[in-house]
Amino acid sequence: MSVINLNAVSLVLGDPLFTDLNLTLSKGDRLGLVAANGRGKSSLLALMHGTEDPTTGDITRGRGLRVGHVRQHLPDGDLNRTLYDYVRAALPQDQADYESWRVDVALDDLSVPYETQRTALNALSGGWQRTAMLAAAWITEPDVLLLDEPTNHLDLQRIGLLQNWLARLPQDVPVVVTSHDRAFLDATTNRTLFLRAERSRDFALPFSRARAALAEADEADNRRFANDLNKASQLRKQAAKLKNIGINSGSDLLITKTKQLTERAAKIEAAAKPAHQEKGAGDIRLTNSGTHAKALVSFDDVMVQTPDGRDLYRTGKLWITPGDRIVLLGANGTGKTQLVKAVHRALQGGADGIRTAPTVTLGYSDQHLTQLKDSDTPMTAVAGQFDVGDQRARGLLAGAGVMIQMQDTPIGKLSGGQKARLAMLVLRLTQPNFYLLDEPTNHLDIEGQEALEEELCAHGAACLLVSHDRSFVRNVGNRFWQINRKRLEEVADPEAFFNAEMASA
Template sequence: MILSINSLGVTLGDPLFSDLNLTISKGDRIGLVAANGRGKSTLMGCMAGTVEPTSGEITRARGLRIGHVEQHIAPERLSQTLYDLVLSALPPDQADFEAWRVDVVLGDLQVPYELQQKPLSELSGGWQRTALLAAAWVTEPDLLLLDEPTNHLDLHRIGLLQNWLGALPRDTPVLITSHDRAFLDATTNRTLFLRAERSRVFQLRFTKARVALDEADEADERRFANDLNKATQLRKQAAKLKNIGINSGSDLLITKTKQLTERAAKIEAATKPAHQDRSAGDIKLTNSGTHAKALITLDDVAVTTPDDRLLYTTGKKWITQGDRIVLLGTNETGKTQLVKMIHRALLNEEPSIKCAPSVALGYSDQHLSQLDDADTPMTAVAGQFDVGDQRARGLLAATGVNIQMQDTKIGALSGGQKARLAMLILRLQRPNFYLLDEPTNHLDIEGQEALEEELIAHGASCLLVSHDRSFLRNVGNRFWQIERKRLIEVDDPEAFLNAELG
């Protein structure tokens, strides 16, 4: 036993989780799964000793060293170089004589030397996350806690991280929270579904554990219905005996009536309803349709950098109704440039790309820049669309933006709330073509699955860029790949994914 959790609970207004029991042993690779804002980071903080639980206890092995990789770097550390951040994780006496440990860890994580010497403030979110991982691992922890380690990473870096985790000593336990389903499947052997009540642990990777969870919830639902039915039948019997007992003056029947009623009450008190998770917010889309066959026509378009350096040419390509095209390419090859060019074309600002006049665009980029952080959710919805204030508030609440947040600045929303708000605005625009650059950024697993289902169920036409393997595999029915300065069509994404992931 490395760490044992017994009846642990944290309440912040509402319970995040309660009565949680978990034992972490050598060799465990645990995926921690829950919707946004449901306590994953809080639980990791409890394990690391930085958050005080409301109830229960945590027992740690004597001398246990925990490496906790959080989601964000403290602002006061952003002026440090990547190298210095990792070095500062070592005790001062060790840092003086064993700085070579930093070089080893950064080498294992394949951090280029020139990036090691840059201030963290100048690095991308992905490299900042890598710096935090290196700082945790250089201390040689006995338990590694990784909070959203794939955020901001492209497929190549995700592959490197997967391989790095696979190469760790087998007896080193790791707890990972992630919304990347394929990453969880590749790196874990147990799954904890964290819930406000009755969290569940399975000795399975995410995909199989998810099936087991659904089966367990269905069994709970059947058991609850059966128990309620038993209690109802007992109360009916008690009511009949009570009438007979009163009419006949039988004390025995009155006593029997009381016993049946008590049995029914015990069953009702013991039974618990099946788990109903509080939704983080609905994602609903629409498809307004069009009679045009070709929505977008690319006639050997040159895709260039902002300074006019050629990245690739498209050849002759068409996007037609019902096409859900995934754009594949290594980092910096120009996926986002093509998305931006099509976006400009649909705004009549890019003459090299032809668009059908009836195309109604729904656009979302990876930074959600279509949202104005200085705006409020209410003005973003009621101010743009003729829905009325009351319906706007109802739509926002269903999207996961509660009444208290609806009149605050969009900048104050969480990443998940912003993503759901962006999807609501897309829906209200009633598009027939979706242009989506990294749409699953900030969405939890529930949100990703909802977005997948909506795109497929409505026969939506879309061009999308995504680093989420599960999402692009599930949604895509056509695949365009940037290769050797040409845009080619491939049958499926697997060869590209395998090459990227190494």
């Protein structure tokens, strides 16, 4: 049964985000919405929710349909509320007093500790803020649930809990989810829409299988386009021969036939559609400046500590050598980021027990992208740091998906996805031989993640990284260090850790 229907819907915000989109959302659908950053995923959810209107086309909803919409960010005006009060405020005013038990049930289902419920949202992590928005949407008893990047800022345990929570929802409640977490999409969806400026594609498959089907469809489009152009070319060659014969012989019939062939060729060329080329992923091409050092970084049984000096764990004696792509594994709060920061300090000239080769050229990106200054613009971040010239800087930014209208905007005003693409470009231009990456896929779209994976592996880059993205870890890592009972231990693969974290949800 259809609950939301989109007919020939287009949305233009400066440039077309998507055009002529036809989509029927039915009961039982678990729809994954996939597109590059800035290509209209959040806008499409807003259209389905009814808070925005399409440029053209029609959207119909079932009579009395209640739509729950979980956005990416809390409104600033709600940040001073406690998590509990924020969720309670989602109830209609006449129900808030005598049905507040529904808040307790929702927060218990989402495993929110009592002390966290009573904490102001501005003192909580982005993950808890997302949990609050999810609970607030669910207690309104929606008929449809729209989730915009629900796994952002969540650790593996919370991602596992969210997966389980979605699996327990009534089967007749359709869910639409945007996410860059491929493993999460595979686990929670049964249908995938690849949103494009033209000819969006919809498959009744979870992400990975849908992605393979999309590649086949695009390849078929490529072959069809090449055949159409070849057919038009042959017609034009025929027309040129007939034209010469017709002129030399003075035959009006041949001149007419020439015109007909030329018109047919023009029609075929006009109708021919090239296969889709994704422009949103950005041009991420990392290079390796090279080093002859046997060990880039070595640890002499270092004690990793919290910022206030509490002991967390010891590293033992470990080395990072060229070609090692090491992933740090550990539950939230165990000190993964603290080790990354310790290595960063060592490379800046000060950390006891960590030695670094003098030939190391560092490429660094932390989870908050603090290497980018909010007061800079993308142009100053590129042209000001690297000897590329203004014209080439603008070309590089455009190639990385930072469009011309964004290039002179303060970085602090860019979206998370725009900042992520800029950070990857700056990383590329640094030409490091050692990458230190803390949650590099935060806000990076799927195309960008895959490009980063390919480049890290293809160039034999050495790196130490932290990520909650299971697909990224599996595809990039060739060594794995796990924090286990106050020690850092090397393990064969991440699967036992993944399984334990997801099972504890």
